[in-house]
Amino acid sequence: xxxxxxxxxxxxxxxxxxxxxxxxxxxxxxxxxxxxxxxxxxxxxxxxxxxxxxxxxxxxxxxxxxxxxxxxxxxxxxxxxxxxxxxxxxxxxxxxxxxxxxxxxxxxxxxxxxxxxxxxxxxxxxxxxxxxxxxxxxxxxxxxxxxxxxxxxxxxxxxxxxxxxxxxxxxxxxxxxxxxxxxxxxxxxxxxxxxxxxxxxxxxxxxxxxxxxxxxxxxxxxxxxxxxxxxxxxxxxxxxxxxxxxxxxxxxxxxxxxxxxxxxxxxxxxxxxxxxxxxxxxxxxxxxxxxxxxxxxxxxxxxxxxxxxxxxxxxxxxxxxxxxxxxxxxxxxxxxxxxxxxxxxxxxxxxxxxxxxxxxxxxxxxxxxxxxxxxxxxxxxxxxxxxxxxxxxxxxxxxxxxxxxxxxxxxxxxxxxxxxxxxxxxxxxxxxxxxxxxxxxxxxxxxxxxxxxxxxxxxxxxxxxxxxxxxxxxxxxxxxxxxxxxxxxx
Numbered sequence: 001x002x003x004x005x006x007x008x009x010x011x012x013x014x015x016x017x018x019x020x021x022x023x024x025x026x027x028x029x030x031x032x033x034x035x036x037x038x039x040x041x042x043x044x045x046x047x048x049x050x051x052x053x054x055x056x057x058x059x060x061x062x063x064x065x066x067x068x069x070x071x072x073x074x075x076x077x078x079x080x081x082x083x084x085x086x087x088x089x090x091x092x093x094x095x096x097x098x099x100x101x102x103x104x105x106x107x108x109x110x111x112x113x114x115x116x117x118x119x120x121x122x123x124x125x126x127x128x129x130x131x132x133x134x135x136x137x138x139x140x141x142x143x144x145x146x147x148x149x150x151x152x153x154x155x156x157x158x159x160x161x162x163x164x165x166x167x168x169x170x171x172x173x174x175x176x177x178x179x180x181x182x183x184x185x186x187x188x189x190x191x192x193x194x195x196x197x198x199x200x201x202x203x204x205x206x207x208x209x210x211x212x213x214x215x216x217x218x219x220x221x222x223x224x225x226x227x228x229x230x231x232x233x234x235x236x237x238x239x240x241x242x243x244x245x246x247x248x249x250x251x252x253x254x255x256x257x258x259x260x261x262x263x264x265x266x267x268x269x270x271x272x273x274x275x276x277x278x279x280x281x282x283x284x285x286x287x288x289x290x291x292x293x294x295x296x297x298x299x300x301x302x303x304x305x306x307x308x309x310x311x312x313x314x315x316x317x318x319x320x321x322x323x324x325x326x327x328x329x330x331x332x333x334x335x336x337x338x339x340x341x342x343x344x345x346x347x348x349x350x351x352x353x354x355x356x357x358x359x360x361x362x363x364x365x366x367x368x369x370x371x372x373x374x375x376x377x378x379x380x381x382x383x384x385x386x387x388x389x390x391x392x393x394x395x396x397x398x399x400x401x402x403x404x405x406x407x408x409x410x411x412x413x414x415x416x417x418x419x420x421x422x423x424x425x426x427x428x429x430x431x432x433x434x435x436x437x438x439x440x441x442x443x444x445x446x447x448x449x450x451x452x453x454x455x456x457x458x459x460x461x462x463x464x465x466x467x468x469x470x471x472x473x474x475x476x477x478x479x480x481x482x483x484x485x486x487x488x489x490x
Contacts, residue, residue, distance in 0.1 A: 015046060015054065018437040020429075025169050026440060027092055027430040038093045038488060045203055046090075051436050057199040058089045058433055064195045070188070070249060085188055086481030089433040091196060092443060092463040093207070099487045102165065102173055102447065103457045105357030108347060110161050110449050113178065113334045115350040117157040121147045121330065131349050132342045136366070139417055140339065141387050142181070142332025144295060146302060150319050152328045153228045154453075159326035160219070160290075161449040162186070162461075165357070167428035174358045176444060178343070180335040181327060182292050186448050187250035188482050189462040190215055190257070196484040208489040210459035215448065216257025218456050219290075223258070225452030226324045227287045235284060237263045237277060239291040241309045251292055258290075265293075270313035273320040288324045289314075295329050337386040337420045338364050365412050365419040374421040375412065378405040381421040383412070396472065398424055427472055430483070432465060442466040444474050445485065460485035 012019050012033055021029060028039045035043040046054075070085050094102075119126050120137055127134045137143060162183030164176040193212055197204055220236070227234045240251040242264050255262035261277065268286065269276050276283035291298060297307040302315040317323050333339060341362040344355045363370040363381070374381060378397050385393030395408045412419045427442035434441075447461035463485045464474035474480040 013047060015049075015051060015433075015436070015438045016431075018439050019431070020440050023169060024426040024442070025167050025171055025428040027167075027428055027443070038095050041206060042091070042093065042203065045200075046431075046438060054089065054433055055436065061087055061089060061195045061199050064198065065191065068191065070191050085191075086465075086467055087192060087195065088441075088465055088467070088481055088483040089199065090431050090438070091200075091484045091486045092430045092445075093486045093488065094460065096488050096490050098173070099459060101356065105173075105175075105355070106161075106163055106447060106449050106457055107455045108351065108353060108356050109163065109175070109178070109343065110158060110451055110455060112347040112350045113161075113180065113343070114155070114157050114451065116346050117328070117331060117334050118152075118155055119350075120333065121150065126346065126349055129349070131345050132339065136336075136338055136342075136417075137333060140333040140336045142295070142330065142336060144330035144333075146315065146319075147328075147330040151321070153226050153321065153324045156226055156326075156451055157328040157331050158334070159222055159226055159451050161451070162446045163449065165445045165447065166360075166425070167445075169426055172358075173445070174360060175343070176360060177337065177340060178335040179446075180331045182294065183446075183448070184247045184250055184292075185446055185462045185464075185482075186215060186219075186458075187253040189448070189458070189460070189485070190253070192462075192482060192484040204486075207486060209486040210489055212458050212460055215458050216254065218450055218458070219254065220258040220260070222450040222452035222456070223260075223288045223290055223324075223326060226326055228321050228324055229287075231287070234287045235277070236260045236288040236290065237268075237286055239263055239265070239268070239289050239293055239311075241293050241297070245292070247292065254290075260290075265308070265310045268311045268314070270311060270317050273313075273317045273322050275311070275314065275317050275323045286323060288326065290326050295332065298325075298329070332387075337362075337384055338366065338417070341420065360422050360425060363421040365416040365421065370421075371412065371416050374419075375409055378408060380424060382424060383408055383419055383421045385418055386420060387418070427466070427474075430463070430465070432467065432483070434467070439469070441469075442472050442474070443483075459487040 030036055065085060065087055126132050158180045162179040165173045166176050167173050223236045224234050237260055238251055238255045240262055252262055267278050275286040277286050293309055296304045298310040299314040300307045300310055301312045318325055344359055347355045363374050365371040365374055381397045383395040429440040430443045431438050432441045443463050443465050445461055445463050448458045450456040463483045465481045465483055466472050466474045467481045
């Protein structure tokens with residue numbers, strides 16, 4: 001997703017002597033090496049600090065993550081799976097004006113996607129009107145026929161969204177992909193902020209950064225809003241696959257933040273289409289489940305029969321309207337990477353508005369003419385499997401070998417519907433403190449959107465960083481890390 005870097009000769013003082021400027025948008029520096037207005041104070045502070053002082057702050061941050069047990073899992077590494085989450089010391093700064101555009105665009109997008117999900121599981125007007133192809137929707141592996149005609153509580157299919165944004169060379173944010181099933185990373189966003197306040201307290205206070213620590217309570221209120229029936233004693237649980245899941249740290253973290261029980265499938269039972277939690281005091285009714293289990297595994301009576309993670313009978317209770325699942329079953333069809341190409345049309349169809357945030361140009365391999373173009377330009381394009389995430393199932397053409405391209409050629413030809421391609425695009429770069437120097441690394445941004453009685457956008461979100469030099473893969477499982485994101489109050 002990134003063109004070959006073309007360094008621009010600019011001399012910068014220590015600790016920026018290794019800093020590379022090129023045609024990509026740089027978050028800190030304008031062309032020519034002048035600090036952007038929002039970064040002037042940070043730049044000046046970095047010039048004052050010695051290398052050892054910066055290293056001490058980085059070590060303090062790393063120790064804080066270690067002591068809190070802030071980890072992620074890499075299943076493919078033989079050296080061990082559990083890792084301390086990589087954290088970069090330097091914040092990414094977004095101005096109030098920039099954030100206003102992002103916020104309005106995200107509200108527009110999630111509103112349209114919820115309407116789309118309700119429509120395709122009910123009247124399917126958008127399919128009949130040929131705005132989105134019928135076969136594209138019904139062939140999606142995340143489309144659940146069991147959800148047809150099911151009225152979800154309050155009509156909210158996607159209560160929690162993590163939308164991935166990138167910044168173009170002209171400075172505008174665009175949408176890279178939507179994450180609507182079980183979006184992760186919010187715990188790292190909150191942990192980054194806690195650590196940042198300790199390692200740069202004066203600078204943080206000086207900038208007037210918008211708070212995001214209320215995320216846990218905002219998430220709790222969103223869950224309460226979605227209860228099937230209003231009651232004073234609404235019971236909410238977070239359903240996790242268990243300790244061996246790669247995001248288990250986040251599950252425990254968010255359950256503590258919300259003050260709700262963390263449960264596994266064996267802790268819940270269904271009687272007469274009502275869900276109960278087992279406890280030392282007996283069975284307690286459950287109204288809302290913030291689930292972090294994929295559709296396939298959530299109920300062995302309806303979906304995968306070999307699942308030991310879910311709750312037998314849960315779907316019948318859900319279909320009867322006696323429990324809310326957040327996010328709803330079947331939401332994955334709207335973040336299918338092939339359906340992604342139609343989101344601008346979806347916004348126009350339901351809202352009669354032009355999209356505020358643009359998409360990346362996308363070629364669908366399921367279309368013969370576009371597939372032919374993709375196969376002829378594999379060395380130039382980024383190819384993605386429509387149902388994969390985390391940087392898996394992807395070919396980065398300009399950085400690929402001939403053998404890798406031939407393998408993808410066979411995969412695309414065998415199952416065209418499963419692949420899309422996008423032009424090589426430039427991720428913006430932000431300053432990172434690495435091995436005693438401040439260097440530029442590619443970043444994206446995942447803001448978190450909560451949809452209950454109203455839409456709440458948490459200011460900032462998770463900035464993910466491709467820590468390896470020259471890499472564009474920001475996923476932690478592929479060598480990426482993260483940094484705190486500061487949205488300025490004015």
